[in-house]
Amino acid sequence: MGQLRFQNRAFYQAGQPYRLLPFQFLQFSADRKIVVNEVGEYLFVSDHDFDAFVSHRLPPSSDIYLDLKGKHFLFDSDSPAPFEMLATKYRTKKAHLAGFTKLHIFVVSLRCEHSCQYCQVSRVSSNKSRYDMSPETASRSLDLAFRTPANEIKIEFQGGEPLLNFERIVQIIEEAEARSTAMGKAVEFVVTSNLALISDEMLLYFREHSVAISTSLDGPEFIHNANRPRPGNNSYQLTIQNIQRSRESLGYDKVAALMTATRLSLPHPHKIIDEYVDKGFQSIFLRALNPYGFAVKTSRSIGYTADEFLKFYIEALDYILQINRRGLNFVEIYAQLLLTRILTPFPTGYVDLQSPAGAGIAVAVYNYDGDVYASDESRMLAEMGDKQFLLGNVHTDSYEQIFGGRLLRHIVASSCVESLPGCADCAFQTFCGADPIFNYATQGDLIGHRPTSEFHKKNFAIIKHLLTLYHSDRDIRRIFWAWVHNIPASELTAEAVE
Amino acid sequence: MKLHSLGHAIRLDSPILGRITRRELSSVDSRCDSILLWNQEQPPLDSFGYLAVMTSQRQAAWRIPVPLVHFGDQLDYLSDGDVVSISADGFIRTLYRRNSPHNFILATDQCNSFCLMCSQPPKQIDDFARIHEHLRLIDLIDQETQELGITGGEPTLFKDDFLHLIDYCKQKLPNTALHVLTNGRLFYYREFARRLGAIAHPDLMLGIPLYSDTDFEHDYVVQARGAFEETILGLYNLASHNVAVEIRVVIHLQTYKRLPRLAEFIAGNFPFAAHVALMGMEPFGFANANFDELWIDPYDYQSELRDAAETLHFSGFSISIYNHQLCVLDRHLWQFARKSISDWKNVYLQECNQCDKLDACGGLFQSGLKKHSAHIAPILA
Numbered sequence: 007m008g009q010l011r012f013q014n015r016a017f018y019q020a021g022q023p024y025r026l027l028p029f030q031f032l033q034f035s036a037d038r039k040i041v042v043n044e045v046g047e048y049l050f051v052s053d054h055d056f057d058a059f060v061s062h063r064l065p066p067s068s069d070i071y072l073d074l075k076g077k078h079f080l081f082d083s084d085s086p087a088p089f090e091m092l093a094t095k096y097r098t099k100k101a102h103l104a105g106f107t108k109l110h111i112f113v114v115s116l117r118c119e120h121s122c123q124y125c126q127v128s129r130v131s132s133n134k135s136r137y138d139m140s141p142e143t144a145s146r147s148l149d150l151a152f153r154t155p156a157n158e159i160k161i162e163f164q165g166g167e168p169l170l171n172f173e174r175i176v177q178i179i180e181e182a183e184a185r186s187t188a189m190g191k192a193v194e195f196v197v198t199s200n201l202a203l204i205s206d207e208m209l210l211y212f213r214e215h216s217v218a219i220s221t222s223l224d225g226p227e228f229i230h231n232a233n234r235p236r237p238g239n240n241s242y243q244l245t246i247q248n249i250q251r252s253r254e255s256l257g258y259d260k261v262a263a264l265m266t267a268t269r270l271s272l273p274h275p276h277k278i279i280d281e282y283v284d285k286g287f288q289s290i291f292l293r294a295l296n297p298y299g300f301a302v303k304t305s306r307s308i309g310y311t312a313d314e315f316l317k318f319y320i321e322a323l324d325y326i327l328q329i330n331r332r333g334l335n336f337v338e339i340y341a342q343l344l345l346t347r348i349l350t351p352f353p354t355g356y357v358d359l360q361s362p363a364g365a366g367i368a369v370a371v372y373n374y375d376g377d378v379y380a381s382d383e384s385r386m387l388a389e390m391g392d393k394q395f396l397l398g399n400v401h402t403d404s405y406e407q408i409f410g411g412r413l414l415r416h417i418v419a420s421s422c423v424e425s426l427p428g429c430a431d432c433a434f435q436t437f438c439g440a441d442p443i444f445n446y447a448t449q450g451d452l453i454g455h456r457p458t459s460e461f462h463k464k465n466f467a468i469i470k471h472l473l474t475l476y477h478s479d480r481d482i483r484r485i486f487w488a489w490v491h492n493i494p495a496s497e498l499t500a501e502a503v504e
Numbered sequence: 505m506k507l508h509s510l511g512h513a514i515r516l517d518s519p520i521l522g523r524i525t526r527r528e529l530s531s532v533d534s535r536c537d538s539i540l541l542w543n544q545e546q547p548p549l550d551s552f553g554y555l556a557v558m559t560s561q562r563q564a565a566w567r568i569p570v571p572l573v574h575f576g577d578q579l580d581y582l583s584d585g586d587v588v589s590i591s592a593d594g595f596i597r598t599l600y601r602r603n604s605p606h607n608f609i610l611a612t613d614q615c616n617s618f619c620l621m622c623s624q625p626p627k628q629i630d631d632f633a634r635i636h637e638h639l640r641l642i643d644l645i646d647q648e649t650q651e652l653g654i655t656g657g658e659p660t661l662f663k664d665d666f667l668h669l670i671d672y673c674k675q676k677l678p679n680t681a682l683h684v685l686t687n688g689r690l691f692y693y694r695e696f697a698r699r700l701g702a703i704a705h706p707d708l709m710l711g712i713p714l715y716s717d718t719d720f721e722h723d724y725v726v727q728a729r730g731a732f733e734e735t736i737l738g739l740y741n742l743a744s745h746n747v748a749v750e751i752r753v754v755i756h757l758q759t760y761k762r763l764p765r766l767a768e769f770i771a772g773n774f775p776f777a778a779h780v781a782l783m784g785m786e787p788f789g790f791a792n793a794n795f796d797e798l799w800i801d802p803y804d805y806q807s808e809l810r811d812a813a814e815t816l817h818f819s820g821f822s823i824s825i826y827n828h829q830l831c832v833l834d835r836h837l838w839q840f841a842r843k844s845i846s847d848w849k850n851v852y853l854q855e856c857n858q859c860d861k862l863d864a865c866g867g868l869f870q871s872g873l874k875k876h877s878a879h880i881a882p883i884l885a
Contacts, residue, residue, distance in 0.1 A: 073765060086733070087719070091736065095772070351771075351773075487819070
């Protein structure tokens, strides 16, 4: 370099010994650990390097030192930059908290003509006055829903079968639209329905008001009808037929389906997925049973352990990846959700996997009788006789009492993975979330007991499996990223040009 | 490509900056911005008001009321609408070419960094007075210009005048995209970033280089302690004031190994970056002086480049690979390759003429003729 005044590399190296930044770790495989920091950035580190790292013996010029420094596991200067970056990333990861409650569930009727095995709440009844939401309760519930600071809210119609009280749906949509205009809050609607009763008049109305539909499809006919009995035993036929009608009326992207796995489903992951592919769906949400409501009563016949579900899930995911490798775009929604949390700096809006938990602060349920619950699961417990998570009633309590009261504060304080025993030191904490209602329902208190928690077992295993898959194969990486962005994998093509 | 030539100026006392016209202009108002290019044997009948008349009639001793500039017969490279400067001693520099997509203002030769591979080495001079020339140039260039670059040196060293320059572009060239090459260090100062954001230029992008995921690697490459911190915080400050940023990475022997980690770093920390450019080194200037410390055959870093490109592409970034020949580039990366080298210094090798991909290939820097990948070979279908 001669006459020029260039300095060598050593001149710029840190003069200070390094210090550790907060992180969690886990033995990932026989000889390596995963380290994850508070904003969800992770590295795989050999046991040897890990020991050197935590005992402050890493040489500053080594690759692993630079890796750990670049991802903010250590710092070695007085520069504020690493902390500014961490703060920015932390803010980004928790951005879903801004705006408070965004999902508002209206249970417009508890009545249903289905009597599904796993249903937590529905009543087969013709007693409208007892189980349907009244016009006054609907209006008062909207008053509360529109008090949320969020600028965009989603109203979901639930049941029972909400279409049994279609006039209430219409009232709520009309009133919500008027409030939306007056208050400058965007609002969108989704109806959760088994579709058996959907009429052309309803479809026309939904089209005019951009209402999306979320229905249930549990797989091929023999599984679906066994899980979802109704008079005539024709749920499958009606569902398929009306999914098609709804798509034709509202558009494909406005009709989504969910599946719930029962004991009967577990041996048939391929058949269930084939059913979804065959019916033109581009995604599936592989959901385990909830341990609430009627499902608890019938758990011996339809229930299973977390291990049994995991075997099903992993087999299903493997099959879905095979399908994607063949060029079809087909997403598993739970994996998409977790991958977004693992691979990107961004949060997800999914209310059941957050910290603090989404109950009450991301979602609220307005029951047919005016009771307000912190989550769908909370009102299911209530239908079983346990009103532990009743936040208040729209007719007797104010917004402040319901959403600022002691109960909700208690739920929030009890559902931060950052401080929950067993979660606070878990390497997967930033990818995961807390479910205090689940803990309460299965283990008797909001905090729960992680080593015996099925929620923990399921999420831990799935997260570890996804990480293993992601780091095993370039094709899988491409497919997973396509899921994260919700685009066809061909748009992320890494094909060599000939 | 010619960008300057030496002529002989008569009656020119101070340097002028003007727009070339081969067509006589009727209005004196427009003449005062223009230099008339006149190649006929007889002088123009009416040359009143032009900044100067240029001619290749070497012997012409025309008596005209404005400066006369003689030049050789090779001025065909000038077109109507081009802007040139002419110094009193007859040096003619092209500052703007209306028919080129690659126009830029070289704002200053000063820089607060001293990058190992700088192709435009900084000078320790005070050239801040050039701001007047830049503003004048903006008056003169075509309003239909699609893109204009501002480079250096480090253009932000003008500080207030830099902001004025951007604002002036917004006023005078509202339809021209502005692309500023800056190391971003001065945006460490929030107020500076805020004031740039407040100008609200409709189509402004700052191209900011980042060479490593750690401070001392970056500081070493740019030869300035603290530069990493300033650039990082600068990027954040710009983002928070809604100024679009592009991140630019130059690949050489000192940076290629950690390229995949740098890509993860960018994806994790700067998801707001509008574009990421992964660039081959131009073997010119300091890159030449530090050649042994910097040179690596691009063929030998394709695996790192592919990993980095894939990480960024998968993460959702718009990315480009600049300054690489297709025959050297991994075929998986062809989709990102751009013809990035400015036309005036863009060349191809003799053997490239046989290549089937010649039209799609960005070729080499002029300076790359001396040293380039050993793996350049025509691609034959």
